[in-house]
Amino acid sequence: MRRAARVVSSIVTLCVLAACGFDEARAARGARLDPVGLWYCLVYGEAAFGDWHVSLRLEPDGRVFSAWGLALGNREWRALSKWSVDDGVISFDDSRTRRRYEADLNRSTLGGTWRADAESGGWWCAPRDGALAAASAGLRRSAAAMAVPLVARSVKAPDYPRQAIREAREGRAVVCFLVDRNGFVVEPEIVELSDEVFRDPTLAAIEDSRFAVTDEPVPLRPGCRSYLYLLDVIR
């Protein structure tokens, strides 16, 4: 009986963990991210329309659905291609935008790059609690919470590495991250980096940055920031 209770307890625990798209323990152990679940994503890099938010739903059977912003009802979901994983990289296609989305599942959260004919960009997602989203009341609350925008409270500029100045090296770094309700940056990851010399100052700068605190019970919200390192010739 006790053994059965322990088994049930373990199964329940596993189910709770599986319902969340983000498992800190898994990430800490270096295990691959489970992409199945609901995600609230920032998609950036579109030259014409800028950046926008989408919801993604990745089903265990391989189906992928997307919806603009915070999907509040079933009618808002649009089917994309099925997702597949090859050597730790998940990919799926959006035939309407002709984009191919890819993400490295060794990252701490779901996010990566998208490519279209002559364009490319990035995407970064925060997990949405599957249990909350299933209940309509919870969904409204979650949606409202998710709608709280990220407002930068302090933006820390990175220090230009002295070695890079001496070698006249310029470059670009894009870092994506999640922000908790206290405005702290969590789990920053470099998603684009033109030169390794800019990695440490970029991470240091984003970790020192702060966003506005919110009273809303928001889960983590995705954000990305790019840093362009330039050298102006002065004489």
Added chain:
Amino acid sequence: MGRWMFVSVAMLCVGGVASAQSGPDPRADSAGKTTIGSEHPTLAAGADAIRAGRYDQGIELTLQGLESEPGSRRVRAAALSNLCAAHAAREEPERAIEYCTQSLELNSSSWRAYSNRAYAHWLKGDYAQASFDLDSAALIAPKAPQVVTIRGMINEATHEPRIVIEEQQ
């Protein structure tokens, strides 16, 4: 910091002591290093003194050696390059440039003389001329540590860093 760095640079740019290797320096240039040997004791002593940071003594001995110890064009060019290095280490760029120029007139393939003259121009704040001389040194000895170091010093003086931040949210 700059002066300390050049002391190290100058030491590396001093050409030849009796005990130095006689063949080409694989770290530096394909043109090789001119060894001022035992047949020029005063010049060799001058080079030693400059290398050890005794610039006044080194300058005096090298000037004496140039008068009393006739040598090949390459030996005289090396000695003049040493004088250039010593004056640059003493932050006397005008004298340094004078001696480096004389050295290059005798041996136009001396990357050390170009490098020393580049540093002297850097001291004066003439970064365009410093860069020009350093480019000449780099053509002969692109991987020479002194060339890399002085290039870094020029870049620091002539480049202003700027960072553009863009939010995606």
